[in-house]
Amino acid sequence: MNENKQERDVYIAIADPTRRELLRLLADAEELPLHELTSHFNMGRTAVSKHLTILKEAQLVTDRKVGRETRYRLNAAPxxxxxxxxxxxxxxxxxxxxxxxxxxxxxx
Missing domain, CATH: 1.20.5 (Single alpha-helices involved in coiled-coils or other helix-helix interfaces)
Structure with missing residues (x-):
């Protein structure tokens, strides 16, 4: 299976407190850009982006490009x-x- 298309277990995805906080932030907003999500953590954009990738692989988060910006949205169904x-x-x-x-x- 292609690593970029790998599905991740939802339990594994929410096991990390940073990812649970990302889900909470996204639940409170319709959509948030990466830079705004990053501002809530003591870590860089790359680290936050890696957490978001895990959430995307578990289908808990969707993203879309708006110009040069990537915006994230919660998908609570899983x-x-x-x-x-x-x-x-x-x-x-x-x-x-x-x-x-x-x-x-x-x-x-």
């Missing part, structure tokens, strides 16, 4: 896979919280 996975375990935690509440009521 996050549904994570939501589905977490919601399965949410049932487990809800049950445990209910048991804990019942225990507390019986002992107070």
């Amino acid at each position: 996050l549904q896979e994570i939501q589905d996975w977490v919601s399965f375990y949410e049932k487990f935690w809800n049950e445990k919280v209910m048991l804990l509440k019942n225990f507390y009521r019986r002992n107070n």
Whole structure:
């Protein structure tokens, strides 16, 4: 598979705190250019660009050229896979919280 077209696992893509912050920034705006995203981090444009490439490979981010500038936009659809996975375990935690509440009521 061509390295530039490689698909990346969404879990791996969001594992890094910098990439999660990039997603948050993009969620708060319709579209942001690289220079504006870079201003939020203590790293250079090249490092931020590499993080954005990983997010693009996971299809979490799309980009488009506007003149000489590249603008990035969030594509949240792949996050549904994570939501589905977490919601399965949410049932487990809800049950445990209910048991804990019942225990507390019986002992107070």
